[in-house]
Amino acid sequence: MAQFNEDSRELAVKVVYYGPALSGKTTNLQALYQKMDPKVRGRLMTLDTKDDRTLFFDMMPVYFRAAGGVKVKIKLYTVPGQVMHESTRRIVLQGSDAVVFVADSRKSEAASTLAYWKDMLRNLEANGLDPRALPIVIQKNKMDLEGIREDDFADLVRSPNVPVMPAKAIHGEGVLETLGALLSLCYRDLDRALGLAKRFSLPEKEFIGSVFSRVEAR
Amino acid sequence: MKVQQSVLLQATPLGDLLDIRSFTEVCHSFAELYRIGVKVFDDTGNKLVDVKIGNADFCGYLWQSPEGRTQCMATVQRVKTDPVPEEPIPSTVHCFAGCRYAIQPVLYEGDVIGRIVFGPFVPDDLVALPESLARISPDFDEKLAASYMNKIRRVPQATAEKVLKHFAEILDVLVFTGHKNLLTARLHIEAVQESYREVQEKNRQLEGAYQALKELDRLKSNFLATMSHELRTPLTSVIGYSEMMLEGLGGPLTAEQREYLQIIMDKGESLLGLITSILDISKIEAGRVKLVVSDVDVNAIMRDAVATVTPHARKKGLRVSWQPSKLPAVQCDREKIRQALINLVTNAVKFTPSGGSVSVEARADGDDRVAITVTDTGIGIAPQNLGRVFDVFFQVDGSTTREFGGAGLGLAIVKSYLEAHAGTVKVASAPGEGTTFTISLPVMASGPAALAVRASPTVAAG
Numbered sequence: 219m220a221q222f223n224e225d226s227r228e229l230a231v232k233v234v235y236y237g238p239a240l241s242g243k244t245t246n247l248q249a250l251y252q253k254m255d256p257k258v259r260g261r262l263m264t265l266d267t268k269d270d271r272t273l274f275f276d277m278m279p280v281y282f283r284a285a286g287g288v289k290v291k292i293k294l295y296t297v298p299g300q301v302m303h304e305s306t307r308r309i310v311l312q313g314s315d316a317v318v319f320v321a322d323s324r325k326s327e328a329a330s331t332l333a334y335w336k337d338m339l340r341n342l343e344a345n346g347l348d349p350r351a352l353p354i355v356i357q358k359n360k361m362d363l364e365g366i367r368e369d370d371f372a373d374l375v376r377s378p379n380v381p382v383m384p385a386k387a388i389h390g391e392g393v394l395e396t397l398g399a400l401l402s403l404c405y406r407d408l409d410r411a412l413g414l415a416k417r418f419s420l421p422e423k424e425f426i427g428s429v430f431s432r433v434e435a436r
Numbered sequence: 437m438k439v440q441q442s443v444l445l446q447a448t449p450l451g452d453l454l455d456i457r458s459f460t461e462v463c464h465s466f467a468e469l470y471r472i473g474v475k476v477f478d479d480t481g482n483k484l485v486d487v488k489i490g491n492a493d494f495c496g497y498l499w500q501s502p503e504g505r506t507q508c509m510a511t512v513q514r515v516k517t518d519p520v521p522e523e524p525i526p527s528t529v530h531c532f533a534g535c536r537y538a539i540q541p542v543l544y545e546g547d548v549i550g551r552i553v554f555g556p557f558v559p560d561d562l563v564a565l566p567e568s569l570a571r572i573s574p575d576f577d578e579k580l581a582a583s584y585m586n587k588i589r590r591v592p593q594a595t596a597e598k599v600l601k602h603f604a605e606i607l608d609v610l611v612f613t614g615h616k617n618l619l620t621a622r623l624h625i626e627a628v629q630e631s632y633r634e635v636q637e638k639n640r641q642l643e644g645a646y647q648a649l650k651e652l653d654r655l656k657s658n659f660l661a662t663m664s665h666e667l668r669t670p671l672t673s674v675i676g677y678s679e680m681m682l683e684g685l686g687g688p689l690t691a692e693q694r695e696y697l698q699i700i701m702d703k704g705e706s707l708l709g710l711i712t713s714i715l716d717i718s719k720i721e722a723g724r725v726k727l728v729v730s731d732v733d734v735n736a737i738m739r740d741a742v743a744t745v746t747p748h749a750r751k752k753g754l755r756v757s758w759q760p761s762k763l764p765a766v767q768c769d770r771e772k773i774r775q776a777l778i779n780l781v782t783n784a785v786k787f788t789p790s791g792g793s794v795s796v797e798a799r800a801d802g803d804d805r806v807a808i809t810v811t812d813t814g815i816g817i818a819p820q821n822l823g824r825v826f827d828v829f830f831q832v833d834g835s836t837t838r839e840f841g842g843a844g845l846g847l848a849i850v851k852s853y854l855e856a857h858a859g860t861v862k863v864a865s866a867p868g869e870g871t872t873f874t875i876s877l878p879v880m881a882s883g884p885a886a887l888a889v890r891a892s893p894t895v896a897a898g
Contacts, residue, residue, distance in 0.1 A: 258546075260544070260545045260546070261612055263612070263615070263616050263619075265616065265619060265620055265623070277619075279545040279546065281545060281546030281547075282546070283522065283546075289546070291545065291546060291547075293545075305627050305630035305631050305634065306623070306627050306630075308630060309623060309626050309627060309630060
């Protein structure tokens with residue numbers, strides 16, 4: 219569950235972009251950085267220890283204060299896709315509130331996609347997170363390439379309410395929609411647990427609208 | 437609730453994101469450049485940096501009167517704690533003495549994590565000291581105060597705010613860099629810890645598996661020792677009764693019956709030999725061998741060993757010889773060393789084809805050791821196998837098992853027995869030409885030898 223500080227009325231939400239190496243996780247964050255209003259997002263931080271590559275991930279904060287007074291801080295992370303970063307992947311996944319699984323939709327990548335999906339389920343469970351209850355969105359990325367699979371990842375065992383969002387992250391397409399779908403699931407989760415709408419007068423429309431404010435104009 | 441608190445979600449105070457000493461230097465150079473004091477506070481009001489410039493005399497003068505002191509402290513309090521917006525917008529605090537402070541919030545990821553204070557400075561539209569200032573003390577010297585104030589930088593409010601904004605932008609980069617470095621360092625530690633935990637877990641599993649294997653190995657050795665013993669008892673009867681029949685105790689036998697009985701006896705003997713070897717090696721592995729040390733005549737042992745194989749060697753058409761020596765008696769376990777030498781000589785006979793020869797010799801090996809060599813003109817051992825011939829159950833060529841028989845225990849037993857005596861066994865060989873085994877023993881026995889058997893690594897590894 220997200221961190222909610224009753225005193226300061228601050229809500230901290232952790233969103234993790236998970237997936238195989240080169241599936242487009244960082245590209246997603248870069249596109250969001252370009253598209254989002256600088257007023258609601260911070261710098262895109264890339265942690266990359268070049269000498270030993272133990273650590274590698276990106277982080278971008280998104281924040282706004284709702285009209286009802288609640289301050290929402292959403293942190294978007296990518297996890298390192300390379301196999302050697304298993305322990306960093308697990309650390310970054312700690313305490314996440316929602317996950318975007320970025321998948322390369324080419325047929326040739328099906329095996330690797332499945333392996334990383336299973337790897338994610340395993341690491342979620344290792345962190346005490348229930349993959350059936352956690353808000354998850356699968357992004358069907360790289361739709362602009364040849365040899366796209368026709369199914370919606372039927373081989374990834376998951377609960378039926380995990381949406382699949384098509385995207386061409388490299389062209390910035392589907393990136394906002396993916397995050398939107400995820401935050402929508404995430405909001406409902408938080409609303410059930412905290413009563414965001416009733417107790418804190420923060421309806422879903424405002425929650426989503428604040429994150430994507432002035433996006434259309436850009 | 438979360439199982440673990442992620443370091444990535446922990447809030448970090450401004451002081452932890454900056455190297456305060458070098459940041460203070462930056463503030464000093466800024467203050468020098470613009471002639472305005474700089475203060476930086478974190479979000480809880482802790483003063484991280486305080487650089488004063490130009491205002492010492494003026495403020496010090498006001499501070500002399502109790503009223504001035506009170507008002508001054510109130511101003512400082514406002515500078516420190518007046519609420520600031522969550523936006524990069526400057527605010528102003530007016531000093532009772534006519535000066536001003538410009539305040540800029542330090543924002544990071546949408547949070548106010550501190551504030552920068554520029555001042556005091558004198559706004560350029562200030563014409564004269566406020567009249568109220570004269571009331572702080574009956575002997576207030578307006579002229580003196582004004583001269584002190586002239587030492588403070590006079591600057592338009594807008595310029596001060598512009599400089600302040602510029603400074604805030606630099607601080608923003610410093611904070612971002614600091615945060616990035618902090619995260620890198622903390623996560624690095626966490627990643628290493630996580631990897632360490634994984635390795636520990638694997639080690640634990642390996643240790644468990646190793647213990648289980650060790651226990652299995654012990655059980656196997658026990659089983660072999662027990663079984664060998666149980667097998668030997670009835671076999672002794674088989675051999676004994678065959679012998680009795682051969683001697684005619686059961687009545688007269690036909691020539692055919694005698695031949696069959698002889699075969700039963702021979703095969704029984706070789707089976708007994710095999711079982712004895714297994715019993716020996718399992719005793720060694722189970723650490724149950726004890727040495728009985730006495731003074732042993734090397735010549736007697738050599739004679740004995742040669743006599744044991746002579747009948748078989750003759751049948752095979754081999755010449756077995758030994759040279760008596762004038763060596764002193766050796767302190768050792770007679771039975772074990774005799775067995776070791778018999779194993780070597782038996783091997784030599786086994787692997788030497790018809791027409792060849794086997795010779796046994798003893799010589800002094802330095803001052804305090806005796807060496808016995810067994811040389812044959814047999815098939816020899818290839819160099820790549822020389823290192824393994826002492827391993828339990830090892831035979832150079834699987835196919836030789838059928839041709840020459842044996843369980844591959846003889847040399848392992850030799851090595852273990854020799855090591856138990858603090859002795860050695862070495863082998864030299866040329867394929868097709870022959871092999872020489874050399875055992876070397878200390879003349880004087882030393883220490884608790886039975887322990888050496890227990891600790892013998894080769895056998896334990898077998």
